[in-house]
Amino acid sequence: MIKVVLLGTGNVATHLFNAFQKAKNIDVVQVYNRNKKGLSLFQKHTKTTTHLSKLITADVYIIAISDDAITRFSESLPLKNKLVVHTSGSIPLENLSKHNSQGVFYPLQTFTKGEDVDFLNIPICIEASSAENEKMLVLLAESISENVNLINSKQRKALHIAAVFVNNFVNHLYTIGEDICDTNQVSFDILKPLIQETANKIVNLSPTKCQTGPAKRNDKKVIDSHLLALQSKNKEEIYKLITQSITKKYGNKL
């Protein structure tokens, strides 16, 4: 049985808690939060505390709080030589306090509050400061996911940046698509099968091989007519820049 203390009660903490509860070999022995309010959901299932001084013994302490608070929080923990990990994509391992063994347990997924998540396919990126701790974190990760990866801090940062492009930025392009539909009284629903297929295609094929469209064909007539129709400087700029980027990549001159 792996004993876990969860530090934090936000989105990632809640989803991890639910996944750990389902795993046979994991016991979340305590959940900490600085205020009582966040703990109400957890109180029925395990011990909770709002005092760092009352943390109990565990194999792994998981810090699941906002990125910019992680370092200072890890320094404030009254623990020694314990395995303390964070769940962030952007914070290096070394930013954790050296009073404890450092580790990272980064689930690479976008979590929505209140929506259930199947952890089985969610990639978990593990990093640890010793082989023994790495083994422990892999064991913990494998109890909830079939997609466990050893990833160093440099690689994790690259993954996080790439995730900004394929998740945050992609979602913004969806938003622009919806906006264009709304402006022209046409349902955004019509685009949803295309959006699904675009994401499905790259599962088995490199996106480089999936590129289509006026920019790839260097179809200036269509590109110009789109730019003329956009009537929004912001959308126009994004259209131009990504079109340029595609045209550059596939060897056509605009």
Place this chain on the structure above:
Amino acid sequence: MIKVVLLGTGNVATHLFNAFQKAKNIDVVQVYNRNKKGLSLFQKHTKTTTHLSKLITADVYIIAISDDAITRFSESLPLKNKLVVHTSGSIPLENLSKHNSQGVFYPLQTFTKGEDVDFLNIPICIEASSAENEKMLVLLAESISENVNLINSKQRKALHIAAVFVNNFVNHLYTIGEDICDTNQVSFDILKPLIQETANKIVNLSPTKCQTGPAKRNDKKVIDSHLLALQSKNKEEIYKLITQSITKKYGNKL
């Protein structure tokens, strides 16, 4: 039985042909192509010709050739008062020759050569110059798809532009993500569950409600560290512009 003549043998023509073959009430009576080579796949199943003068009688003639050739090709058809439609997202109805009844039969999907497509969920956008022809095209579309929409030329253009954002541009962001992974020796596969989930989320929720990430939070520290790490002017520009666009939309000042 609706009799169809297909004009063209490219990607869209081939996928439409396969879908029509499965439909009980559609008979593709002939396939035309200007050269013999393109016709070899169709010869086993129906009549084919390389001569426009030998086109036979049908209820609908479907032009499925490249956008910039459609208008001139429609003018060159030796047909009168027939229903002639194109399959393009970007060409207005009126660009078809007035010697025949004009129509549009636009399947809004990205087709890959050789990959089978289930037309049932593919939106088909219909436009026609008369109520009678509209009825005929809807009947034709409903034989292969459960997602048939009446869309005028202005709306279709908007859909096409939006599709460039949510399909072509999104795929380019996937490409950038893969590129960042490759450069840092980390597998792009790790990002694929996130890509799927990003596309799945917006099926039931507006993308405006799904936006997350450093740009949305206006997390300057993370944004700056990403820009510093990118080491590619092109990726940096795209990162900056979309970040600005997100920050502007969600009311934070950079």
